[in-house]
Amino acid sequence: MSSSTVTVVSAPGKVLIIGGYLILDRSYQGLTIGTDARFYTIVKPGNKCSKITVHSPQFNDAAWEYRVNDACQVEAINEDNRNSFVEITVKYTLSVIANRIPKQKFNEIINQGLDIYIAGSNDFYSQRKQLEILKLPLNTSSLRLLTPFNKNDINLKQVHKTGLGSSAALITSLVAALLIHFQCIDNIGNQQKTLIHNVAQMCHCLAQGKIGSGFDVSAAVWGSHVYKRFSPDILNPVIQDENNVDGATIDNIVDPSTSNWDNEVVPTALPPRFTLVIADVDIGSNTPKLVGKVLAWRKANPEQAKALWDTLASHNSMVIDGLRELRSEYENNKSEYEKAIELCSEVKGSEWATLAEQKTLHSNIINGLIKIFQSFQKVRQFLREMSTLSGAPIEPPVQTKLLDACTEIPGVIMAGVPGAGGFDAIFCIGIGNKFVENVENLWLNWKEMNVGPLLANESSEGLKIENLDSVKGLATILT
Numbered sequence: 001m002s003s004s005t006v007t008v009v010s011a012p013g014k015v016l017i018i019g020g021y022l023i024l025d026r027s028y029q030g031l032t033i034g035t036d037a038r039f040y041t042i043v044k045p046g047n048k049c050s051k052i053t054v055h056s057p058q059f060n061d062a063a064w065e066y067r068v069n070d071a072c073q074v075e076a077i078n079e080d081n082r083n084s085f086v087e088i089t090v091k092y093t094l095s096v097i098a099n100r101i102p103k104q105k106f107n108e109i110i111n112q113g114l115d116i117y118i119a120g121s122n123d124f125y126s127q128r129k130q131l132e133i134l135k136l137p138l139n140t141s142s143l144r145l146l147t148p149f150n151k152n153d154i155n156l157k158q159v160h161k162t163g164l165g166s167s168a169a170l171i172t173s174l175v176a177a178l179l180i181h182f183q184c185i186d187n188i189g190n191q192q193k194t195l196i197h198n199v200a201q202m203c204h205c206l207a208q209g210k211i212g213s214g215f216d217v218s219a220a221v222w223g224s225h226v227y228k229r230f231s232p233d234i235l236n237p238v239i240q241d242e243n244n245v246d247g248a249t250i251d252n253i254v255d256p257s258t259s260n261w262d263n264e265v266v267p268t269a270l271p272p273r274f275t276l277v278i279a280d281v282d283i284g285s286n287t288p289k290l291v292g293k294v295l296a297w298r299k300a301n302p303e304q305a306k307a308l309w310d311t312l313a314s315h316n317s318m319v320i321d322g323l324r325e326l327r328s329e330y331e332n333n334k335s336e337y338e339k340a341i342e343l344c345s346e347v348k349g350s351e352w353a354t355l356a357e358q359k360t361l362h363s364n365i366i367n368g369l370i371k372i373f374q375s376f377q378k379v380r381q382f383l384r385e386m387s388t389l390s391g392a393p394i395e396p397p398v399q400t401k402l403l404d405a406c407t408e409i410p411g412v413i414m415a416g417v418p419g420a421g422g423f424d425a426i427f428c429i430g431i432g433n434k435f436v437e438n439v440e441n442l443w444l445n446w447k448e449m450n451v452g453p454l455l456a457n458e459s460s461e462g463l464k465i466e467n468l469d470s471v472k473g474l475a476t477i478l479t
């Protein structure tokens with residue numbers, strides 16, 4: 001790809017369905033599912049000398065300008081209007097690029113200037129206000145009527161995010177688009193994904209001012225996968241002394257061949273005929289507060305916490321293994337699999353065991369579904385125990401009531417709180433497609449909380465190079 005062309009890269013949002021809190025510790029795994037809600041970064045040559053402008057056209061007052069000095073350092077032009085997530089990413093990614101490509105080539109591209117546009121699928125932000133303005137009810141049919149990359153007429157500080165990981169997807173797509181535009185990498189294969197991941201993870205930690213498990217950046221790179229975190233020490237040199245770290249040290253940290261990143265990624269996908277649906281709940285939780293409470297309790301009660309973590313981990317693994325086993329059942333016998341799914345999609349998960357007793361046919365598949373259903377019920381039970389013991393409302397009683405009602409719908413195999421839980425969102429996974437309408441109806445008629453369905457479904461694919469004109473509505477954000 002030539003630097004005179006337009007570069008477009010997208011990265012997916014995520015839903016952590018298994019492993020919240022546990023994945024903060026490298027001993028435990030989690031399952032993160034990629035979504036078809038994506039963040040897009042478009043990089044074009046600019047026409048202003050050495051100036052980089054990043055536009056976020058979905059929001060008011062959302063353009064940030066940077067200058068690159070002779071030492072290849074990035075400086076914000078307007079001190080009063082800054083976006084630290086964008087600024088840190090541009091600064092550190094260009095530092096990595098300057099270390100990796102000839103200075104002359106770097107200067108040629110920088111001297112032309114760069115115009116960068118970023119935009120997220122509507123699902124990353126609550127569209128409640130937009131629907132109210134248009135006098136449309138809050139449901140998926142109305143959401144489908146909205147313009148893609150809808151303009152919100154608010155600034156970023158006022159936005160209600162839906163928990164799909166906007167900052168991780170934004171940073172990851174921006175890092176990848178810059179690396180490609182400067183021809184520091186020429187495609188997105190495995191080696192390149194590792195470099196993109198390492199740079200994006202570093203930028204995201206710096207922007208958030210903390211080192212979390214990093215599963216959201218990992219999902220933005222690899223899509224759906226089973227995840228084990230990286231050891232946080234790798235980022236110490238840059239986190240501890242952000243202002244004095246030199247380009248060579250940064251490059252050494254992110255280099256896939258010399259560094260010691262020990263994160264583990266096993267790409268996966270939900271089994272065939274499984275569908276993921278998501279809703280945001282208009283109450284909201286503060287994730288760092290929840291995490292703080294859980295970790296403080298764990299520290300004060302190490303033995304009890306270890307027993308709880310290990311028990312929860314064993315049920316988490318049973319869900320993950322169950323999903324993998326079902327994928328092989330599908331590969332072994334597609335028509336049997338289809339028949340079992342059809343049969344079970346008409347029946348509540350709690351009654352599949354009775355079906356299994358009656359039928360000798362499809363027994364491996366039905367038993368596989370039962371294993372996932374029952375293990376997930378256990379996962380929720382132990383998350384509620386974690387809630388009670390730590391005082392952090394991970395699956396608070398109002399959410400329990402809603403999730404139990406979802407689980408009563410025929411075809412539903414798992415209904416839970418994603419990620420850190422709380423009052424932010426819920427997800428529901430079912431088999432076949434009939435359950436989708438029934439779940440949405442339940443949500444829309446739910447009185448105790450305002451439950452807003454999103455459009456996103458699973459898409460296991462990670463980062464992608466895109467063609468500007470092939471993504472509906474994307475080209476119009478440039479105008």
Ligand SMILES: Nc1ncnc2c1ncn2[C@@H]1O[C@H](COP(=O)(O)OP(=O)(O)OP(=O)(O)O)[C@@H](O)[C@H]1O
Pocket residue numbers: 056058062083084085086118119120124156161162163164165166167168170208
């Ligand atoms: N469209 C956008 N344009 C520019 N910056 C954005 C955009 N969307 C998000 N951001 C940046 O990401 C920050 C939010 O990051 P934060 O890590 O707090 O949320 P998050 O955990 O990604 O939220 P969620 O998972 O709900 O999407 C914003 O303050 C802003 O700097």
Ligand SMILES: C[C@@](O)(CCOP(=O)(O)O)CC(=O)O
Pocket residue numbers: 016019020021022023024163212213214215287291418419420421
């Ligand atoms: C609680 C935790 O395990 C998950 C937080 O997930 P989310 O941002 O709520 O989707 C924290 C982390 O992994 O960084």
